[in-house]
Amino acid sequence: MSSDPSRRYFSPEIEQMPRASIDRQRDEKLLGDLIPWAYKRSGLIRETWDAAGVRPADVTSMSDFHEKVPFIDKDAIRSYRDRHDDPYGGLLCLDPADPTMKGIFSAIFSTSGTTGDPTPAPFAGRGPSMLVREFWELGARPGDHFLHCLFTFRGPSIHDTIRGIGATPVFVDHQPGDIEQLLRFSRDFRPTGWYTLSGPLIMMIEETATRLGIDLQDAFSSYRGVVFAGEPIGPRARARVEEWGLELFIQTSLGDVGAATECREHDGCHMWEDTAYIESLDPEGTTAVGDGIRGELVSTTLIDKVAPLLRYRSDDLVRVTREECACGRTHGRVHTLGRKGDEIIVEGTSVLPGDVWGAVESIDETNGLFQMIRPSREVDTLRLRVGYATEGPGGLPALRVRIEDAVEESVGIRPDIDLVEREVLLRQGPPHKIPRVTKA
Amino acid sequence: MTFAKAYEDPPRVWGVGRVVVGDGIVPWPVSEADIDDETEVAATFLRELGLGADELVLIVSYLSQAIHVAPFERAAGVVGALYSSADASRFDAFRTASLVRQLKPTVVIGVDDAVLDGFDDLDRDPAEVFAPVRTVVASGTAAQARLATAGVTAGVWLRLGALNAVAGPGATELRYDAARWQVDEANGELLVTSLAERLTPSDRFRTGFEGRVPTPGRIAL
Numbered sequence: 084m085s086s087d088p089s090r091r092y093f094s095p096e097i098e099q100m101p102r103a104s105i106d107r108q109r110d111e112k113l114l115g116d117l118i119p120w121a122y123k124r125s126g127l128i129r130e131t132w133d134a135a136g137v138r139p140a141d142v143t144s145m146s147d148f149h150e151k152v153p154f155i156d157k158d159a160i161r162s163y164r165d166r167h168d169d170p171y172g173g174l175l176c177l178d179p180a181d182p183t184m185k186g187i188f189s190a191i192f193s194t195s196g197t198t199g200d201p202t203p204a205p206f207a208g209r210g211p212s213m214l215v216r217e218f219w220e221l222g223a224r225p226g227d228h229f230l231h232c233l234f235t236f237r238g239p240s241i242h243d244t245i246r247g248i249g250a251t252p253v254f255v256d257h258q259p260g261d262i263e264q265l266l267r268f269s270r271d272f273r274p275t276g277w278y279t280l281s282g283p284l285i286m287m288i289e290e291t292a293t294r295l296g297i298d299l300q301d302a303f304s305s306y307r308g309v310v311f312a313g314e315p316i317g318p319r320a321r322a323r324v325e326e327w328g329l330e331l332f333i334q335t336s337l338g339d340v341g342a343a344t345e346c347r348e349h350d351g352c353h354m355w356e357d358t359a360y361i362e363s364l365d366p367e368g369t370t371a372v373g374d375g376i377r378g379e380l381v382s383t384t385l386i387d388k389v390a391p392l393l394r395y396r397s398d399d400l401v402r403v404t405r406e407e408c409a410c411g412r413t414h415g416r417v418h419t420l421g422r423k424g425d426e427i428i429v430e431g432t433s434v435l436p437g438d439v440w441g442a443v444e445s446i447d448e449t450n451g452l453f454q455m456i457r458p459s460r461e462v463d464t465l466r467l468r469v470g471y472a473t474e475g476p477g478g479l480p481a482l483r484v485r486i487e488d489a490v491e492e493s494v495g496i497r498p499d500i501d502l503v504e505r506e507v508l509l510r511q512g513p514p515h516k517i518p519r520v521t522k523a
Numbered sequence: 524m525t526f527a528k529a530y531e532d533p534p535r536v537w538g539v540g541r542v543v544v545g546d547g548i549v550p551w552p553v554s555e556a557d558i559d560d561e562t563e564v565a566a567t568f569l570r571e572l573g574l575g576a577d578e579l580v581l582i583v584s585y586l587s588q589a590i591h592v593a594p595f596e597r598a599a600g601v602v603g604a605l606y607s608s609a610d611a612s613r614f615d616a617f618r619t620a621s622l623v624r625q626l627k628p629t630v631v632i633g634v635d636d637a638v639l640d641g642f643d644d645l646d647r648d649p650a651e652v653f654a655p656v657r658t659v660v661a662s663g664t665a666a667q668a669r670l671a672t673a674g675v676t677a678g679v680w681l682r683l684g685a686l687n688a689v690a691g692p693g694a695t696e697l698r699y700d701a702a703r704w705q706v707d708e709a710n711g712e713l714l715v716t717s718l719a720e721r722l723t724p725s726d727r728f729r730t731g732f733e734g735r736v737p738t739p740g741r742i743a744l
Contacts, residue, residue: 185600191605192607193609203607235584251536251539253538255586258610261585271550272550
């Protein structure tokens with residue numbers, strides 16, 4: 084790997100790897116290594132495969148993989164966890180007491196827990212992740228400062244990654260209470276990269292800067308790129324951030340086997356196919372959908388030997404394309420559309436949170452804070468709980484009508500709106516997102 | 524304090540954290556060597572708190588406390604244990620409760636006022652949450668007192684400038700590493716001086732904490 088800071092890619096030999104090489108490496112890692120490893124050590128994988136009557140020796144090609152390998156999903160993991168009193172849901176392939184694992188299996192992190200109990204995520208190793216490629220793409224370079232604005236429960240991987248490109252992490256909490264320090268450290272240390280920004284944080288930054296009279300264009304003038312993650316961004320929030328002079332790089336989860344992040348072309352999030360095999364399948368079936376067609380993301384790790392997921396149905400609705408990106412990278416891209424379990428059918432019309440996001444957000448008083456009420460998949464009425472910071476002209480009745488009008492214009496359905504003070508929704512954090520769908 | 528040394532050789536800088544003095548915040552660059560050195564101290568603390576090999580410590584903290592926390596994270600490995608993490612915020616109190624239930628840590632360190640507020644929001648009794656835990660260590664004396672009121676005898680962890688000081692449950696004095704740090708007092712305020720080489724040295728750094736030093740290595744508040 085070149086140490087030239089002017090090079091276009093961090094790892095050009097991987098990021099521009101020919102498709103045939105990507106596929107060959109996938110086959111070697113998956114068929115020759117991951118499958119036998121996981122079957123032998125993972126209780127959940129073995130139980131699932133045995134129930135399907137499949138053995139690793141039956142899977143010698145990718146067509147075997149597609150035809151025979153059974154799926155797992157979050158319910159299967161939770162079920163195994165409950166039946167076996169195993170916090171790792173039968174996925175852990177390493178024995179913490181194994182002396183050869185000392186210093187390798189080091190920690191247990193956890194998922195955000197937005198929709199339930201946080202799921203423990205065993206962590207092995209230390210050092211930079213593949214996000215070095217993304218941080219380089221943002222424009223951060225050796226010797227730079229890099230704003231690390233996150234939580235503790237994701238572990239040290241991000242700041243190890245920042246150091247992995249030769250930059251220095253500047254630690255800030257992803258919390259409303261630390262916005263003043265975020266602004267101060269941005270001005271004092273002039274970071275070039277920022278990981279991560281979120282919708283609630285944008286709202287808090289805007290309010291803090293207004294209260295303190297801070298010019299955000301000036302405060303943020305050193306940044307070359309900012310990773311936005313946690314949940315989708317609406318057009319209003321995006322416009323506001325772009326007014327501050329920030330270039331956003333959207334990041335999305337890759338079915339719990341990693342993350343995918345936009346490049347400078349901003350045309351989908353690159354999924355690193357040397358680390359994960361991603362399928363896009365019929366959301367109601369098992370057949371693959373075509374390139375660029377809406378499907379459910381099904382993920383298989385190629386590198387995680389601690390708690391490997393094989394054919395994990397993520398519930399995420401996506402469009403996946405493997406057409407080469409204009410940026411020159413050869414790895415595929417994913418556009419996230421929403422979650423299958425979030426879909427509501429109202430009078431025969433499918434509605435996802437993303438479909439009403441822009442409409443709600445277009446009403447300034449809401450800051451885009453809303454939840455869809457989903458007692459069941461098919462409902463008679465589209466019900467939205469919307470948070471407000473101020474009542475606006477005409478008070479709450481007028482605010483309710485403006486939101487109803489905006490949503491009806493957007494999706495063709497007039498919703499029932501339940502207005503609540505925004506803190507009611509923000510308290511349902513974690514701070515970087517709120518549950519966008521709730522049963523009641 | 525000067526950061527010049529840090530900027531001359533950026534790759535040596537592990538990260539820019541902070542120290543909190545009263546309501547003030549001072550940015551604080553530390554080196555990889557600083558973290559490694561403090562890890563030895565943190566390993567001693569964790570053993571004294573009862574953490575053993577093949578066990579787990581749950582560290583409740585903020586990312587902004589990284590320069591104080593990273594030594595504990597690495598020290599878990601030195602002890603042969605695992606660690607897990609939760610934010611020390613009101614929002615994230617549910618995670619502390621959930622991970623205690625799921626992972627059954629031996630030691631929980633860093634429970635602060637905000638986490639206890641979060642337990643109140645969740646209508647969770649700290650004594651019930653921490654019942655399976657051998658050793659609970661509060662972050663700050665206010666949280667320690669609240670835990671005591673709730674029936675949890677907890678130790679306390681303080682961040683005095685860049686220095687970690689810890690007292691186990693029932694102990695009347697906090698411990699710090701007297702070979703690497705000197706603590707003295709002026710007008711009742713504790714001052715810390717780094718004796719070992721540090722990227723950002725402390726020279727009688729005012730901590731904002733009141734206390735006294737009965738003997739080197741021990742602090743009475």
